[in-house]
Amino acid sequence: LTNKKVSYSNRGMTLEEDVSETNEYYLTNGIAVIHKKPTPIQIVKVDYPSRSAAVVREAYFKQPSTTDFNGVYKGKYIDFEAKETKNKTSIPLQNFHPHQIEHMSQVIKQQGICFVIIRFSSLGDVFFIDARHIIKCWKEMDKGGRKSIPYLFIQEVGHVIKLGYQPLLDYLKIIDEHYLND
Amino acid sequence: LTNKKVSYSNRGMTLEEDVSETNEYYLTNGIAVIHKKPTPIQIVKVDYPSRSAAVVREAYFKQPSTTDFNGVYKGKYIDFEAKETKNKTSIPLQNFHPHQIEHMSQVIKQQGICFVIIRFSSLGDVFFIDARHIIKCWKEMDKGGRKSIPYLFIQEVGHVIKLGYQPLLDYLKIIDEHYLND
Numbered sequence: 512l513t514n515k516k517v518s519y520s521n522r523g524m525t526l527e528e529d530v531s532e533t534n535e536y537y538l539t540n541g542i543a544v545i546h547k548k549p550t551p552i553q554i555v556k557v558d559y560p561s562r563s564a565a566v567v568r569e570a571y572f573k574q575p576s577t578t579d580f581n582g583v584y585k586g587k588y589i590d591f592e593a594k595e596t597k598n599k600t601s602i603p604l605q606n607f608h609p610h611q612i613e614h615m616s617q618v619i620k621q622q623g624i625c626f627v628i629i630r631f632s633s634l635g636d637v638f639f640i641d642a643r644h645i646i647k648c649w650k651e652m653d654k655g656g657r658k659s660i661p662y663l664f665i666q667e668v669g670h671v672i673k674l675g676y677q678p679l680l681d682y683l684k685i686i687d688e689h690y691l692n693d
Numbered sequence: 694l695t696n697k698k699v700s701y702s703n704r705g706m707t708l709e710e711d712v713s714e715t716n717e718y719y720l721t722n723g724i725a726v727i728h729k730k731p732t733p734i735q736i737v738k739v740d741y742p743s744r745s746a747a748v749v750r751e752a753y754f755k756q757p758s759t760t761d762f763n764g765v766y767k768g769k770y771i772d773f774e775a776k777e778t779k780n781k782t783s784i785p786l787q788n789f790h791p792h793q794i795e796h797m798s799q800v801i802k803q804q805g806i807c808f809v810i811i812r813f814s815s816l817g818d819v820f821f822i823d824a825r826h827i828i829k830c831w832k833e834m835d836k837g838g839r840k841s842i843p844y845l846f847i848q849e850v851g852h853v854i855k856l857g858y859q860p861l862l863d864y865l866k867i868i869d870e871h872y873l874n875d
């Protein structure tokens with residue numbers, strides 16, 4: 512319980528793992544119910560060995576049609592994607608699939624709270640960005656605009672998520688401050 | 694657009710398929726964003742044939758730790774399970790896994806709208822039941838109570854979902870009438 516400094520160096524955990532650990536903390540402490548969706552898989556062949564569990568023998572990974580995480584916090588629908596880049600000056604928009612952009616638009620229309628958590632792993636910075644900004648950049652790219660989102664833009668419109676001890680990445684704090692204060 | 698009668702006979706669709714078709718209707722018409730979660734799978738072995746997509750060669754089905762469907766409607770978090778039984782007088786509680794019951798309790802504590810859609814396929818009846826009732830029956834079973842939920846009880850506490858044309862199973866209508874009228 513000392514105010515120890517935590518740094519990303521040598522931790523070797525992916526952003527998804529850090530978010531999942533944070534969600535586990537939220538769940539265990541009755542703060543929120545947010546889960547990662549299983550990876551969608553197209554199953555082609557299944558064996559049923561006698562007296563044993565069914566074994567999938569041929570299957571393929573499918574493109575996810577939604578974002579990675581969703582759930583509920585104080586009655587509100589929460590939906591987000593976690594993305595990580597080694598780049599230092601921008602995050603390429605090809606990190607997002609068209610389906611995910613479409614899904615984020617649909618969630619916003621339904622008044623869900625939709626955002627992206629982006630980690631610049633070389634810099635150690637984690638940001639919370641409202642999905643509206645991502646969708647806007649995506650649409651601009653479609654019209655011939657740039658193919659990446661600049662770090663400086665994310666710094667300007669996003670909110671820093673500081674690396675903590677418990678929870679690791681307290682992104683709900685940003686929702687409290689910027690979405691639920693009405 | 695005639696007021697044609699639709700019946701379950703000869704349709705041969707599972708309840709999950711009917712619910713997914715309903716969700717597709719909601720999504721396409723901008724009414725709600727509700728998806729079925731992919732089946733969780735434990736992947737053991739993956740082949741990477743050159744110039745082809747990765748092939749899963751050994752994997753096992755995992756017990757789902759949550760319910761089948763979730764999403765957002767008018768800003769609210771929606772979470773439910775679809776269950777179907779051929780029984781005519783009750784639905785066995787073994788249709789629910791302990792993890793699902795626990796998940797439903799957690800969602801309710803977070804003020805999510807949580808329920809079960811139950812189809813008695815032999816009778817052609819579909820009900821919407823608030824998850825609180827399912828959790829209560831489950832807890833009573835744990836204390837030595839009955840191992841199934843009687844049809845008559847479901848009829849009493851549940852809401853009938855009439856089979857329609859578009860959408861097939863308009864369960865959001867029940868949410869409008871019983872959850873959002875404040």
Ligand SMILES: [Mg+2]
Binds near residue numbers: 593
């Ligand atoms: Mg991701």
Ligand SMILES: [Mg+2]
Binds near residue numbers: 761774775776
């Ligand atoms: Mg089910």
